[in-house]
Amino acid sequence: MIAFKKILIANRGEIALRIIRSCKKRGIKTIVVYAPDDQNRLIKRNCDKYVKIDGDSLEETYLNISRMVSLAKRLGCDAIHPGYGFQSENPDFPKICNEEGIVFIGPSLKTLSAASNNIVTRDIAESIGISVLPVSDVLSDHKVLKTFYKKHGLPLMIKPVFSGGGKNIKAILDKKMFDRFLREDKDLLKNPDKPPFFAQKMIRGRHIEFQFLRDRFGQSVIFPERECSIQRRFQKIIEESPSVVLSSLERRKAQVLVRKLIDKIDFVGAGTIEFLFTPRRKFYFLEINPRIQVEHGVSELVTNIDIVDEQIRIAEGRHLRWKQSDIRIKHHAIECRILAENIRAGFRPFEGTIDKVTFPSFDFIRMDSAIFDGYKISTVYDSLLAKIMVVGKTRKAAVDRMVKALDSFKIKGVPNSIAFSRMIIDDSKFRRGLLSTTFLQDNKMIEKFIRKTLSPKTVASIAAAIFRFEAYNNLDIKDNMKDRKNDGWPKSDWKKIAHTEQILHEVDD
Amino acid sequence: MKLKIDGHLFFTDSEEYHKNLDSFLTLKDQEADHDESILKISEHEYLIHLNNDIFHVDLESLNSNDGKIFAPLKGIVQSVVVKENDEVKAGQKLIQILSMKLQNDILAEFSGRVVRVLTKPGRVIEKGQLLMEIEKYD
Numbered sequence: 285m286i287a288f289k290k291i292l293i294a295n296r297g298e299i300a301l302r303i304i305r306s307c308k309k310r311g312i313k314t315i316v317v318y319a320p321d322d323q324n325r326l327i328k329r330n331c332d333k334y335v336k337i338d339g340d341s342l343e344e345t346y347l348n349i350s351r352m353v354s355l356a357k358r359l360g361c362d363a364i365h366p367g368y369g370f371q372s373e374n375p376d377f378p379k380i381c382n383e384e385g386i387v388f389i390g391p392s393l394k395t396l397s398a399a400s401n402n403i404v405t406r407d408i409a410e411s412i413g414i415s416v417l418p419v420s421d422v423l424s425d426h427k428v429l430k431t432f433y434k435k436h437g438l439p440l441m442i443k444p445v446f447s448g449g450g451k452n453i454k455a456i457l458d459k460k461m462f463d464r465f466l467r468e469d470k471d472l473l474k475n476p477d478k479p480p481f482f483a484q485k486m487i488r489g490r491h492i493e494f495q496f497l498r499d500r501f502g503q504s505v506i507f508p509e510r511e512c513s514i515q516r517r518f519q520k521i522i523e524e525s526p527s528v529v530l531s532s533l534e535r536r537k538a539q540v541l542v543r544k545l546i547d548k549i550d551f552v553g554a555g556t557i558e559f560l561f562t563p564r565r566k567f568y569f570l571e572i573n574p575r576i577q578v579e580h581g582v583s584e585l586v587t588n589i590d591i592v593d594e595q596i597r598i599a600e601g602r603h604l605r606w607k608q609s610d611i612r613i614k615h616h617a618i619e620c621r622i623l624a625e626n627i628r629a630g631f632r633p634f635e636g637t638i639d640k641v642t643f644p645s646f647d648f649i650r651m652d653s654a655i656f657d658g659y660k661i662s663t664v665y666d667s668l669l670a671k672i673m674v675v676g677k678t679r680k681a682a683v684d685r686m687v688k689a690l691d692s693f694k695i696k697g698v699p700n701s702i703a704f705s706r707m708i709i710d711d712s713k714f715r716r717g718l719l720s721t722t723f724l725q726d727n728k729m730i731e732k733f734i735r736k737t738l739s740p741k742t743v744a745s746i747a748a749a750i751f752r753f754e755a756y757n758n759l760d761i762k763d764n765m766k767d768r769k770n771d772g773w774p775k776s777d778w779k780k781i782a783h784t785e786q787i788l789h790e791v792d793d
Numbered sequence: 794m795k796l797k798i799d800g801h802l803f804f805t806d807s808e809e810y811h812k813n814l815d816s817f818l819t820l821k822d823q824e825a826d827h828d829e830s831i832l833k834i835s836e837h838e839y840l841i842h843l844n845n846d847i848f849h850v851d852l853e854s855l856n857s858n859d860g861k862i863f864a865p866l867k868g869i870v871q872s873v874v875v876k877e878n879d880e881v882k883a884g885q886k887l888i889q890i891l892s893m894k895l896q897n898d899i900l901a902e903f904s905g906r907v908v909r910v911l912t913k914p915g916r917v918i919e920k921g922q923l924l925m926e927i928e929k930y931d
Contacts (some may be wrong), residue, residue: 289894292928423807468872468874468886469872507803517895517896519895545909607899608927625893626799626800626849627799628798628799628800628801629799629800629801630800630897630898631895632800632865632866632897633866633892633893633895633897634849634866635866635867635920636834636840639832662867663866663867663868663892663893664867664893665893665894667893667895689878691845693845694842694845695847696830696832696840696842696847697840697847698840698847699799699840699847699848699849700847702845702846703844703845703846706845721887734799734801737844737846738798738799738801738803742843742844742848743796743798743803745829745842746796746841746848746850747796749829749839749841749843750796750830750839750850750852753831753833
């Protein structure tokens with residue numbers, strides 16, 4: 285056992301801040317790295333040392349494992365926390381750490397090599413009696429895909445063999461899409477530089493996943509499930525725990541399967557096993573996430589256990605402090621991921637600067653975020669602005685609280701998903717818990733959102749706002765702009781506008 | 794007058810629009826929500842905060858019907874679906890960009906013929922970069 289004194293955090297944004305928080309609790313010093321275009325004053329203020337790594341591309345900065353490890357060594361760190369994304373699932377990370385005598389806060393090289401390969405984990409899951417979905421071999425050419433299609437039909441998914449997080453997944457729902465895929469995306473499969481892909485049968489269901497912790501002595505705890513069915517383009521946007529759908533017997537049964545699987549691959553650390561839960565109440569294995577997940581906070585709120593703290597303790601070689609019987613459902617928790625994306629324009633990411641952010645402040649809310657007034661959003665990094673989490677005694681209480689929280693959460697200066705999240709959370713089907721991974725499509729939520737938010741009244745308001753703004757500028761009556769607030773935003777009372785002939789005239793143009 | 798709000802086109806010369814604008818312009822002060830604001834982010838783009846939502850309004854892209862296709866955001870070109878001399882229909886996918894882990898499609902806003910393709914898969918492109926030229930059909 286070794287008690288860490290200093291840890292290097294090889295990540296950015298909210299998860300870097302999150303890891304710092306747990307380190308501080310343990311009295312561990314933190315070193316965080318940043319790319320030249322990504323300096324963050326919140327992280328700088330909170331960590332013990334903030335180190336710039338030069339380079340123009342991600343390959344030179346956040347993806348550069350050997351640089352991270354040599355930096356950790358040079359600065360006297362005991363361990364590296366990879367966070368999520370970037371290289372957190374790359375077996376080279378623990379490998380190079382081992383070579384340099386730095387502890388990797390994550391699974392071993394052997395475990396990670398297996399766990400990061402979606403075809404390998406599927407076969408292991410199947411070997412211990414977990415139901416799996418039909419998959420193809422690696423799609424070396426179109427013939428493999430066509431054979432799979434002939435045998436299993438549609439819909440199907442084309443997924444990368446390595447890594448999770450919903451990246452680069454393509455759904456093929458009908459024959460037309462299938463033909464188009466063969467025609468258009470030829471280089472996706474044939475390009476030798478591209479990572480390997482495989483095909484998987486797609487079925488309807490809910491996304492249910494189980495967070496676990498397992499120490500090197502083989503003791504483990506499996507958390508109550510998280511339901512993450514609300515997804516856009518295979519990436520989760522709303523997560524909750526527990527799910528409305530599982531009975532406690534089904535939960536226990538699934539937890540037994542999860543324990544069997546992580547024992548089998550001798551997984552040491554924190555991770556998650558993802559399942560699809562069908563309307564016929566059957567679990568199908570999807571993948572293992574061998575790292576901290578974005579939505580880990582939901583499980584922390586439900587159980588009052590600090591997962592990052594446990595992750596560090598396990599990496600130090602300590603015994604797990606918890607038994608399965610300690611893991612109780614204490615609350616209902618929900619999380620919304622707030623993204624810098626223009627939902628109405630098809631979830632288009634936006635590059636810009638946050639002008640003013642106002643976080644909600646009342647009880648039973650947790651905000652994990654690294655944004656502030658003046659924060660610059662770059663499309664080089666993911667679009668996550670904030671994770672807003674609430675707890676309630678019941679699901680209804682949590683949902684009601686989330687609606688209030690979203691109403692008082694304001695981000696100005698960049699298109700974001702606050703209003704969209706609010707509409708989903710307050711939707712009658714969501715409230716009744718009628719969820720599936722195709723919830724947004726099935727309920728035409730995006731179309732509904734566009735219709736609702738771009739009503740003729742809103743469009744008129746928008747047009748008038750622009751007329752008024754331009755009228756001010758053109759008339760050069762800067763005096764009227766004196767009542768500025770929020771760092772340069774004109775105080776907006778433009779609903780009162782337009783009593784002037786001038787502006788009405790402009791409307792007529 | 795036309796407005797492009799978050800990629801959706803609106804015409805402000807309809808009767809419905811004027812009815813709404815009228816009722817809107819005569820709103821009493823106390824009905825006004827005071828949390829609105831407007832930010833001009835370029836010569837022709839605005840961000841408007843209204844109903845705790847943000848609307849991106851673009852006035853120029855409506856006029857730039859000269860057939861030039863510009864990158865709407867920074868990213869990496871994943872695939873170019875059409876080639877020179879291809880005929881394209883309005884709404885058809887032209888280029889796929891990977892940005893922030895997400896695929897974004899650039900669609901043709903009008904029908905025409907592809908004259909020039911100025912990018913290829915794997916290229917890193919900057920926002921506003923010229924990617925393609927299309928000869929517009931009338």
